[in-house]
Amino acid sequence: xxxxxxxxxxxxxxxxxxxxxxxxxxxxxxxxxxxxxxxxxxxxxxxxxxxxxxxxxxxxxxxxxxxxxxxxxxxxxxxxxxxxxxxxxxxxxxxxxxxxxxxxxxxxxxxxxxxxxxxxxxxxxxxxxxxxxxxxxxxxxxxxxxxxxxxxxxxxxxxxxxxxxxxxxxxxxxxxxxxxxxxxxxxxxxxxxxxxxxxxxxxxxxxxxxxxxxxxxxxxxxxxxxxxxxxxxxxxxxxxxxxxxxxxxxxxxxxxxxxxxxxxxxxxxxxxxxxxxxxxxx
Numbered sequence: 548x549x550x551x552x553x554x555x556x557x558x559x560x561x562x563x564x565x566x567x568x569x570x571x572x573x574x575x576x577x578x579x580x581x582x583x584x585x586x587x588x589x590x591x592x593x594x595x596x597x598x599x600x601x602x603x604x605x606x607x608x609x610x611x612x613x614x615x616x617x618x619x620x621x622x623x624x625x626x627x628x629x630x631x632x633x634x635x636x637x638x639x640x641x642x643x644x645x646x647x648x649x650x651x652x653x654x655x656x657x658x659x660x661x662x663x664x665x666x667x668x669x670x671x672x673x674x675x676x677x678x679x680x681x682x683x684x685x686x687x688x689x690x691x692x693x694x695x696x697x698x699x700x701x702x703x704x705x706x707x708x709x710x711x712x713x714x715x716x717x718x719x720x721x722x723x724x725x726x727x728x729x730x731x732x733x734x735x736x737x738x739x740x741x742x743x744x745x746x747x748x749x750x751x752x753x754x755x756x757x758x759x760x761x762x763x764x765x766x767x768x769x770x771x772x773x774x775x776x777x778x779x780x781x782x783x784x785x786x787x788x789x790x791x792x793x794x795x796x797x798x799x800x801x802x803x804x805x806x807x808x809x810x811x812x813x814x815x816x817x818x819x820x821x822x823x824x825x826x827x828x829x
Contacts, residue, residue, distance in 0.1 A: 645771055648786070648802070651795055652767065656760040710741050717752055726752040733768070743772040747782050754785075763789030780806060780815035787819060791826045800828035 653659040713728035729749035733742050750765030766789060769782035783806050791799035803826070806819035 644801075645767065648767055648790070648798060649764070651790075651798060652760060652764050652793075656764070706736050706739060706741070709735065710745065713745070714748065717748060722752040722755040725749075726756070743769045743776055743778045743782070746772060747778050747785075750782075750785060750789075754789075759789050759792050763793065774809075780810040780813045783809070784815040784819050784822070788822055791822065796826050796828075799826055803828065 709728070709732050713725055713732055716728055717725035726749050729745045729752065733745045733749070736742060746765050746769035750762040750769065753759075753762035753765060763786055766782045766786040770779050770786060773779060783802060787799050787802035787806065789799075790796075790802055800823060803819040803823045806813075807816040810816050
């Protein structure tokens with residue numbers, strides 16, 4: 548029983564520490580629970596076959612304690628499956644919402660054919676990318692020390708240079724050129740840690756040109772690239788404001804309310820509340 552108790556403890560540690568160890572997936576936990584259940588059944592069969600379960604060699608009423616452990620394992624497995632199911636529903640619903648927004652933005656964007664839109668990337672699919680630095684919401688400028696805000700990710704020299712060059716052009720007020728450079732950057736370094744900010748700053752450049760539709764698409768791309776990243780609150784806010792400016796008020800209201808739901812207490816959430824009042828959202 549001591550060996551069994553140790554096995555249970557060792558298996559439960561990853562479950563209890565899952566909030567700290569985000570790298571471990573629900574599938575990993577389920578696999579470990581299944582492996583433990585198999586070992587547990589083997590030990591139980593061994594005790595029964597040798598008579599240790601009733602002779603007292605295992606330390607009293609071993610079968611009763613084993614039944615309790617077995618029930619606990621079953622509850623953990625069921626709970627893991629329940630969480631995984633809820634997570635899948637959230638991802639599916641979020642992906643569908645983003646796809647709907649992309650379609651509506653395409654409808655109001657000159658030269659965009661909704662029939663040519665590809666499949667919407669799964670929400671949060673780029674989970675491995677490091678967080679990007681937050682740009683200033685008022686000026687569109689990013690923090691100067693970009694190298695210290697990439698979550699420790701190593702950037703190629705050309706990658707950093709291309710990004711810095713695009714920011715420099717944006718700072719000079721050449722908005723069409725800046726938008727082009729940021730678009731090229733995002734295409735050249737897909738999944739890079741600075742891609743969300745590149746999309747966001749492209750949106751800022753397009754906004755300065757009065758191209759609200761394409762700016763909104765860029766803000767959507769910025770949010771989709773890292774929905775839980777530091778750039779996400781401002782990107783979602785700007786997306787909602789852009790939808791409202793394009794006359795898509797119901798969608799704007801839903802998007803702006805999502806800012807407060809996802810990022811409560813943030814500056815973006817406060818600004819979203821003001822925008823919601825301005826659009827007369829119910």
